[in-house]
Amino acid sequence: MEALAKPRALRPLPPPLAVYLKSMSYVDVKMRWKKDASFDAVPVLSHARDLRPLVSLARLLSPSPTPVSAVSKRGRSLEVPDRRVTSFLRRFPAAFVESAGPQHNLPWFRLSDAAAGLLREERDVFAARRADVAGRLRRLVLMCPRRRLPLRVAQGMLWHLGIPEDYFRDPDHGIGQDGFRILTSGDGVDDGDGRETELGLIDDGKLQEMPLSVLQMNAVRKFGSAAEVPILLFQSKGLRLKQKIKDWLEGFQRLHYVSPYEDFSHIRPGSDVSEKRAVGVLHELLSLFVTCSAERRRLLCLRQHLGLPQKFHLVFERHPHVFYLLLKEKTCFVVLKEAYMARGDTAIEEHPMLEVRKKYVELMEQSQEIIRGRRSGKPIELESNVSGSGDIEDGIETLS
Incomplete structure (x- = not known):
């Protein structure tokens, strides 16, 4: 007897209730730090660690001799690098003139004519350009x-x-x-x-109305609108990128740009758009500063108030074409490359106080020459090169 079996009809499977697709767009970018000697050659950057305590001490002293005890106890608050105010003052004889006190031969210090003149110039610049300087705050x-x-x-x-x-x-x-x-x-x-x-x-x-960021103004200058806002990149010398990082970087430039002045509550934390916003915030922040640079540790206090991620300092390492980490005497400074390498093709405006800072740096370099002259037995007097108003010939070269 021949068995006849009817083929069993296959019933279509019911449609799935939901389809979950998880997209991982994050690329683990690890780049080796490369030293760039051109940034070390900028005096206002190479002397940045000593510049702030020098100016702070200049504001505390006066053209008349003052005992060092009046300022020595403030070394910690002034963040003097070697923690000894007397040693720090002696490092810059072009700014601070030492003399013996009337009793017990204790050191007294006064401001040099050049340093006093720079303090007056600093006040004059702020009074003349107050709207610009306060507008940055x-x-x-x-x-x-x-x-x-x-x-x-x-x-x-x-x-x-x-x-x-x-x-x-x-x-x-x-x-x-x-x-x-x-x-x-x-x-x-x-x-x-x-x-x-x-x-x-x-x-x-x-x-x-909310202002345009520097990156948006760059886009307007280049493309006529801020519909697409790329970030200016500057190749690091000797740094070669893997192909996957190059591809990620090209896609990163095409991501939507969120201005630092816009609401960012709709951005998902940890996304590439969130990272591009962090780059834009730090770019805008450094562009407001006098030297477009700052100690990395000093930026940590702004994380919560600017809506930056927990480990936003990794942005500096992931984007070496935007930021440069200047390592100087156990201190890490973040430098905005665009301010020094764009050669005028940027919307970043030079800070009104930059020229005064350069003159302070020139005093510091003159101090080094005086100390070298003393060690060689040939003292060098540089006070005659400074006019009575404290103006100094500007001989500092910058990258811009």
Whole structure:
């Protein structure tokens, strides 16, 4: 008997309830740090570690002799590198003139004519270009989502922005005319007197249209619009990229750009768009500074207030074509390459206080010549090269 079996009809499988596709676009970029001697040759960068304590001490001293004990106990707050104020003052005889005190032969110091002249010039530049200099602080506050910044954090940024360090303490400065106000709230930072203070804007940033970032202005200059905003890249000498990193970098340039002044709450943390925003925020931040550079550790206090990721310092290592890490005497400085390598083809404006900083650096280099002359038995007097107003011939070469 022949068995006839009917083929069993195959029923189509029901459609899946959901299809989950997980896309991993993150590329683990690890680049070896390469030294670039051209940045070490810029005096205002190579002397940056000593420049801030030198100017701070110059503001404390006067043209008349002062005992070193009046400033020696402030070495920690001034962040003198060797922690000994007397040794630091003796390193710069072109700025600080030493003499013996009337009792016990203790060292006294006074400002040289050149240093006193530079202090006057610094005040004059701030008075003449106040709107430009104070406007940089305003842009920093506008970069904060709350349009506020703890007063202590803002105080720490004054040196980098070229604003006098007594800007908030001296009522003569009148910060209200620049559009700022000091707020007391529960979200601020305790100033030690039981109060919590923040720096805010009188108009809370509502009466003015948000400014364009430097990257957006670069795009407008190059393409006529800011629809696509690439980041200017500058090849690091001797640095070769793997093909997968090159491909990632090309895709990174095509990502959507979020301005530091825009709302970023819709961006998913850890995404490539979030990383591009972090690069843009740090790019804009450094472009506001006098030398377009800063110690990396000093930027850590801005992480929470600018909406940066937890390990945002890795951005400097992942993008060596945008930032350069200058390692100097156990200190790491972040330098914005565009400011020094674009050769004028950039929207970054030179800070009004930059020329004064260069003259301070020239005093530091003259001090080295004086010390070398003393060691060789041939003292070199450089005071005659400085006019009575403290102006010095500008002989500093920069990359720009």
